[in-house]
Amino acid sequence: MSEQPPSRTAVRLAAELGDVTLSPLDGRYRPAVEGLLEHLSEPALNRERLRIEVAWLLHLTKRQVLPGVRRLRDEEVHRLHGIAAAFDADTVAELKDIERVTVHDVKAVEYLLKDRLRGSSLEDVAEVVHFACTSEDVNNLAYARLVQRAVREVWLPAAGGVVEQLGGMARQYRAVPMLARTHGQPATPTTMGKELAVLTHRLQRQLERVRHADYLGKINGATGTYAAHVAAVPDADWEDVARDFVEGLGLTWNPLTTQIEPHDWQAELYADVARFNRVLHNLCTDVWTYISQGYFTQVTTAGSIGSSTMPHKVNPIRFENAEANLELSNALLDSLQQTLVTSRLQRDLTDSTTQRNIGVALGHALVALDNVARGLAGLDVDTAVLDADLEGSWEVLGEAVQTVMRLHGLPNPYERLKDLTRGQRVDGPAMAEFVRGLGLPAEAEQRLLALTPQGYTGLADALVDHLEPSWHPDDDGLDALEAGD
Template sequence: MSKKLEEMVAGYGWKFIGRHELFGYELTRDDRERLESPIPGLGRYGDSTDFLCNITSGRRLGLLRFMVMKEYFFALARIMKSYNGKFKHQKIIQELSAEDIEKIQGIGITAEEVRQAELIERVTEHDTAAAGDYLKLKVLHLFPELESSVEGLHFAGTSEDPMSIVMGLMGNELFGHFIKFLSTYCLDQITFVETCEQNGPLIIPEFTHQQSAEPIALCTKSVIGLNAIKYLVKKLMINRDTFQPFSGKMGGATGQLMCHYAAYPDIDWWEFAKDFVESFGLHYEPVTAQSVTYVVEAQIFMTITAILNEVIKITSDFLSLASCPAQLFVKVKRAGAKGSSIMPGKSNGWGHEGGRKMLRESIALLLNLARELMDFPHGGDMGRSYLCRNLGNVFMPIFIALPRISKELKSYQPNPKKISWILDEYPGMAGSSIQTVLKRAGIDGDPYRELQKISINNDGSYANAEQFGRGLESFMEKFQLPVELREELRGLLNWQKLVEPAAKKAKEELEALKIFFRRTFDAADKLLYISKLPHDAE
């Protein structure tokens, strides 16, 4: 091995797989699929998004649609079984045996069947009509004895009836995963603070207008953003442990259940529709257009954008603290890592930088969804079909970004020397407290102007600790302040004392936040209907 090769390999550290393994590596099927993916979210970032294949893929959509149509058929069969009204001799579904139900449950459960239904769509030019026809065809093909009941499949329904439920289930699933990802992110933020403050509050400057303002403990600074997220998350909940679900409908062509009542006017179809929609864990709107109104979805999407904006702010503020020239936080050196392809003297916040852009991408897409889903003429049109099918693409950047931001944060640690330096460099941060005490003490003159003279040098630069200390002593002597007041003012230069009340409150808030985000992580399970379904029959 040449010396250069040996040095390069050694520089990668223990994580490097080894040169022989490297040059002997062969592509797997997954490798090839990711390399050939035109979308980075499914290629480069596939590890973060693979789970979406079981939520928003065409395969999953097709299987969910079959499932909803069959469940509607079974629900209708139960109504017909007990129906003894005017048209009791014209039941759309004859009484089904357990064996009949099992037969129907056994169709529409494979990806092949989804594709076969798409072949019918080539002729019908309507995907849900094709899916309904496919189920009828297959029942007639395999079980001709059920011919008298086959029209019960998709009876009196429009495509939006099963599809609104399918899209509602997909939306719930994505929403549930979002809450889990967000809760994990927030708990990671809390863990970082606790690690940094094992020995007491970590005091750093708080900035307003990009200038040093007052000292603040890291826990206090962190609680501000996390409490904002908590407030917004609570707006997404209908009670302590339940999130607002997405919507679904079962109302026929224009939401009036007109065809249902035309066929069987003596059945309470409103109750039937409500029970059916809510059986999937979805929000039910009593009267709809052809589709749901999407006001629930718009509210959820808009609230999520506000949450993401808060995450971006938290991330940006931390990145600012970790950036030059302050560098109050620094990355822990890791063997093999490179901060640049050409500049060896730096390390970058890759995860934070890229994560913010990903979140802004999702914000733009969510805002578009909130606006466009509600924008349909009269009873509805097909625009919602594309928008809802694209839900996975809208949420994908979030699922990539939040873990990357957390992973990036975990690679940092406080930089005590720089923190000590910056606190020493800007003692004027105590000025607001000192002048407030002077006002309380009722001294002559204008405390604000006196502190301003001490805090800002003649050349406009901020006074450092030595300069500020001399100025404060001169001021106290000039005004002949009482000894006790002088000691009180000097004590206000103790950063620990200044931040203590807020830091104590922040610690209490952090404990409450831990409990809250652990609870929301668990509560999100109620939204995960799809995850609880049996695996596809392949």
């Protein structure tokens, strides 16, 4: 007799109670991505659609674009703003009910707003809602505003915070000498601070690109021709009306589109964020390697476990977790930028489902940033290990010696240093003996004899000063929509 399965498994029961999710962003990593919910969740999208619909109605009535449509009174303007501001859980549920009938998400928002106007003094302007609009007129503006806010208010502060943290470490360790490794082999020494400054500078450049990104928008009808607009009101300057509206939302007006705004700005933005992610990934792999070499020690918290079976271990999990999440983020960002720049003829819907994953892409990036920040905060430089590494690598001074030999015209400098150093360790006394036998001028000889691997760092310390000062994103234009124009 076969055993009957239970009517509800433990997992399904937990799911019904809200404790099970398919995405770790909605479960384990929820605290790191909480800020994105306000901008890139489905309720946030519908709220922004509602705000765009309200703003378009206000724009048309304020500018008196439509003959016979009156200017609204101040209290009516206030009431319209209140409809958008009152978007809550009940509104979310109501929209779901409407969409079950319309089977169209933007139309559901339009109907909800019109329903709010019935029975009020605004009922006579209800048909101005969504006037001459295709759904993409609302969608493209809503997404542009949401992405703009998500990047400026959530991603940029998190990314900027990590870059400032890294820059602080670069300045702190600017004079700490470290053996460099090119191709993994001992090479001309540098400083820990200078190497961190290189990564900081790279990340700063990408932040600036993202900070100055364009966010484009359009409101020009079903195929981008203002056909319905002109048919209804032929004498209006519809391009001026559209430009004024889009720019009033804090966006850049795109005058040439099909039914959709082509999304090229999104592809450009996601490419820049992905490039930032790749540089951050490079940081993670380098820091991971420095940890494995003992250059960095990891500060542990009381009660933390490094390995479930080897109590001596402290795994560099923050940087490994960051690597994985950066790779997931970039897989999505790369897909977004590749998909969004293509639309068959005047319209297809490949962008619709694609754009719903913007929050997921940025979410994994935020998880990575959170891990990098916590990982960097738990690092200390072990100067004893760095010094021992340098002390065992006197052969790296071969570059300096052969360069001085060239300056003074000594024969075969490279070849002579190659014979001395290649494939073998050279200590301080052996290097000094070699230098004394070269017949260099006394000043040059003394300078080389005084040189040590720890002191052979050139301008590394001073180069850290090329870092930009503290960086903060600006928030210009973020309140334009609330102004209702």
